[in-house]
Amino acid sequence: MPxxxxxxxxxxxxxxxxxxxxxxxxxxxxxxxxxxxQAQLSQTSANSHKPPSSDPPNQERVRMRELSTRQRxxxxxxxxxxxxxxxxxxxxxxxxxxxxxxxxxxSSLTGSDPSPLRHQVxxxxxxxxxxxxxxxxxxxxxxxxxxxxxxxxxxxSERAFGPRLQALVAVLSGAYRLSKRNIQHLxxxxxxxxxxxxxxxALERATSEALQEPVAEVRRFVLQQPVVHVDETGWRExxxxxxxxxxxxxxxxxxxxxxxxxxxxxxELLGEGFAGIVVSDRWSGYRWIPTKQRQLxxxxxxxxxxxxxxxxxxxxxxxxxxxxxxxxxxxxxxxVRDGTLQRTSFRVYVAQLRQEVRALLREGALCEDAKSxxxxxxxxxxxxxxxxxxxxxxxxxxxxxxxxxxxxxxxWRKGSFGxxxxxxxxxxxxxxxxxxxxxxxxxxxxxYVTTACAATLHHQLAPSLLPLAVTITGKDLRxxx
Numbered sequence: 001m002p003x004x005x006x007x008x009x010x011x012x013x014x015x016x017x018x019x020x021x022x023x024x025x026x027x028x029x030x031x032x033x034x035x036x037x038q039a040q041l042s043q044t045s046a047n048s049h050k051p052p053s054s055d056p057p058n059q060e061r062v063r064m065r066e067l068s069t070r071q072r073x074x075x076x077x078x079x080x081x082x083x084x085x086x087x088x089x090x091x092x093x094x095x096x097x098x099x100x101x102x103x104x105x106x107s108s109l110t111g112s113d114p115s116p117l118r119h120q121v122x123x124x125x126x127x128x129x130x131x132x133x134x135x136x137x138x139x140x141x142x143x144x145x146x147x148x149x150x151x152x153x154x155x156x157s158e159r160a161f162g163p164r165l166q167a168l169v170a171v172l173s174g175a176y177r178l179s180k181r182n183i184q185h186l187x188x189x190x191x192x193x194x195x196x197x198x199x200x201x202a203l204e205r206a207t208s209e210a211l212q213e214p215v216a217e218v219r220r221f222v223l224q225q226p227v228v229h230v231d232e233t234g235w236r237e238x239x240x241x242x243x244x245x246x247x248x249x250x251x252x253x254x255x256x257x258x259x260x261x262x263x264x265x266x267x268e269l270l271g272e273g274f275a276g277i278v279v280s281d282r283w284s285g286y287r288w289i290p291t292k293q294r295q296l297x298x299x300x301x302x303x304x305x306x307x308x309x310x311x312x313x314x315x316x317x318x319x320x321x322x323x324x325x326x327x328x329x330x331x332x333x334x335x336v337r338d339g340t341l342q343r344t345s346f347r348v349y350v351a352q353l354r355q356e357v358r359a360l361l362r363e364g365a366l367c368e369d370a371k372s373x374x375x376x377x378x379x380x381x382x383x384x385x386x387x388x389x390x391x392x393x394x395x396x397x398x399x400x401x402x403x404x405x406x407x408x409x410x411x412w413r414k415g416s417f418g419x420x421x422x423x424x425x426x427x428x429x430x431x432x433x434x435x436x437x438x439x440x441x442x443x444x445x446x447x448y449v450t451t452a453c454a455a456t457l458h459h460q461l462a463p464s465l466l467p468l469a470v471t472i473t474g475k476d477l478r479x480x481x
Contacts, residue, residue: 085120127191132162155457161203163453164446165193169200170207171446174431177412208427210452214465215430218252218437221466223271225249227394229279230269230286231402232261233410236418237425244409244428245269248401251467253436255409257425263288277388279399282378294385297399301379301386302326308364308372315372318364325357333389333397343393350390358383405436437465 074080088094096116099109134156138149152158157166165187172178172186180200187193222228228247235242235257245256247269258265263285270278270289279295280286286294305326308319332349335341361383364376379386389395409432419425438445452462 083120085118091120129165129191129193155454157457159202159206161195161199163457164450166203166207166453167446167449169195169203170427170431171435171449173200173204174412174428175435175445177408177415179415204427204431205423206456207449207453208423208430210456210462211430211434211449212426214452214462215254215433218433218465219254219269221252222247222249222254222269223274224276226276227279227392228270228274228276229396229399229402230266231280231399231406232265232283232285233406233413235413235425238419238421242418242425244406244413246402246405246409248405248436251437251440252465253405253433253440255429255432255436257419257429261285277392277395279396279402281399282382291382291385292388294382295388295395295397296382296385297397298326298329298386299398299400299403304375308369308375311369311372313368315364315367315369318360318367318376319372322357322360322364325353325360329353330397347390350387354387357386408432408436434465441467 098112101107102109134152136150136152138147140147157163159166169183169187172183173180178186180197183200184195184197187195228249230245230247232243232245235244237257237259240259242257242259243261243265245258245265247254254269256265256269258268261283266285267288272288274289274293277293277295278286278289279297281297281300302323305319305323309316309323311319329350332341332346336343336346358380361376361380365373365380367373367376389397412428419428434449435445438448448463448465455462
């Protein structure tokens with residue numbers, strides 16, 4: 001009897017084999033999708049770039065440093081601080097309190113204490129606005145019959161509000177994040193001043209114009225700085241997606257609001273020919289900057305390494321090893337800042353650590369986890385930018401200055417939902433730049449903004465926001481185009 005045909009040649013079996021292969025491929029795809037979604041669900045502010053506010057309530061904050069076992073407050077032996085007393089001649093009111101009878105037997109007391117116990121109370125006087133009226137007379141000429149009305153004196157606003165009130169409105173908005181409605185209520189409750197919401201917007205626009213030149217001067221100043229920290233965060237302008245950029249130097253801070261997160265805004269902020277060091281995260285908008293002029297933020301990197309350590313297989317071990325290297329690096333760096341480790345010794349230690357990190361990155365670039373491998377390849381490509389702070393003094397390993405500058409902005413954005421026009425964005429840029437810069441220099445914000453608003457009434461430029469005696473190649477920055 002002839003042999004039966006080979007089963008694999010059966011059309012039904014071939015179709016079932018194809019179906020099985022397709023199902024296996026689909027199972028593998030779904031398994032990868034489940035793994036990706038599980039990794040996404042496990043993301044927190046500790047292992048990703050999500051903000052801490054997005055963490056679930058039961059999420060325990062991961063700290064880079066061990067928690068101290070000391071109790072809160074002043075420690076034993078701490079000298080403490082007390083409010084210094086003003087000299088008697090400088091107090092506004094002086095009340096002499098003398099006992100009249102003995103607290104023990106009730107006998108009358110006479111005389112005075114040569115060194116009485118001094119107790120001073122600081123109080124605010126009743127806040128009353130000053131209403132100033134200008135009566136502009138109009139007189140008719142006896143010769144030609146033309147009526148001539150007297151003009152306002154020099155420095156008097158044509159609006160119904162003076163420069164200090166105008167500055168206070170802008171500062172309450174830009175420095176203290178009050179909404180226009182809350183500004184309206186505060187002025188009425190504390191000062192007895194009634195303002196319409198439209199008047200508050202008008203005063204903000206006027207203040208924006210007064211700050212235009214000083215802020216432009218600060219932007220030119222940033223282009224010449226040796227080290228600049230840059231970052232960006234989301235914004236809304238006229239119901240469109242926008243981005244707020246920040247550049248932080250040792251003495252000034254600059255903000256920009258643009259509808260793009262692309263490299264052209266970074267070039268506008270820093271200048272295409274920027275010659276200093278840029279400290280930033282690994283966002284692609286900064287890739288035009290030469291690697292030797294960059295310092296990548298290690299705080300961002302540590303979060304990525306923590307997420308890598310939470311994967312499976314070889315990638316987890318590599319991520320854990322890289323995390324240990326980062327912790328060792330920061331231990332040495334904190335000693336350098338504290339003065340307990342010489343920078344020359346620090347450089348020797350880091351040279352050995354750098355070889356270990358490079359070897360781990362090369363190993364991680366070949367691991368099976370695609371995301372971890374991509375991270376390691378990216379870090380290898382920009383590896384010199386991880387160590388710029390080691391060879392250049394004045395450079396920090398993290399981008400904390402820029403991130404701290406954005407915290408105030410993020411809180412303002414959450415309450416205001418951004419700006420409603422380009423003019424509103426101009427005001428936000430200028431008042432934020434002014435407030436952040438003055439606070440870095442420890443100057444009074446309200447006094448400066450008041451002076452700037454008063455200067456426009458005298459047709460003068462507002463005072464400079466730059467630190468004293470700052471020049472570019474010996475030239476006054478106001479004369480630089």
